[in-house]
Amino acid sequence: MVTTGATANDPSNTVIMELKTGKVTIRLRPDLAPKHVERIKMLVNEGFYNGLKFHRVIPGFMAQTGDPQGTGGGGSKYPSLKAEFSGQAFERGTLGAARTGDPNSANSQFFITFAHAPHLNGQYTVFGQVVDGMQFVDQIAKGEPPPKPDIIVKMYMANGTP
Structure with missing residues (x-):
């Protein structure tokens, strides 16, 4: 059995x-992107994504969020993160760190x-995977930007602590 460092039933590494x-x-x-995971957890606990x-x-293709300006x-407010590229493939439900043309410019934005x-493989940092509820992601309003964008109502850690 392969250990991934974060199983689906690990509340300390599970975001709702x-x-x-x-x-x-x-x-x-x-196990793939420790610095990106640390940043996401910090922002989630601060209520940044709500x-x-x-x-x-x-x-x-994908749904992108994480910009407080909405643009x-x-x-x-934190500095950009260095890329943490891995061999993990981008599949349905993969979370990747959004960035500019500079591979070391990821901050708070992400896509599913x-x-x-x-x-995208080897070009963007993979830091998570949707394990339940992908049907709800599929329903997010489409567009660049969508005429009536959907929002993240709330994001929180499954264990309720940082």
């Missing part, structure tokens, strides 16, 4: 993302892939 359509359970992967828009949602140009996206 509430959408208007339902709850999405995300398994964080500190109320943020999905500002870029491309059908068949795709913003981030948190709707389908297999091999062109």
Whole structure:
């Protein structure tokens, strides 16, 4: 048996993302991207993601969020993170760190892939996987930006602590 460092039933590495359509359970992967997971947990515990828009949602590809400006140009008050590329493939429900053309520019924005996206492999940091509720991610309003963007109602750690 392979140990991933974060199993689906590890509340300290599980995030619940509430959408208007339902709850999405995300398994964080500190074994792949420890610094990105640390940042996400910190921002989740600060309530940073609560109320943020999905500002870029491309059908068949991905839904992106995490910008407090709602435009795709913003981030948190913390410095950018260095890339933590791995051999983990982008499959349906994979969470990746959004960035600019600079691989070391990820901050607070992330995306969830709707389908297999091999062109992202080794180019973006994988830090999590949707393990339940992907049907709710599928229902996020599409567009760049969507005419009526959906929001993250609330994000919190499954164990309720940092």
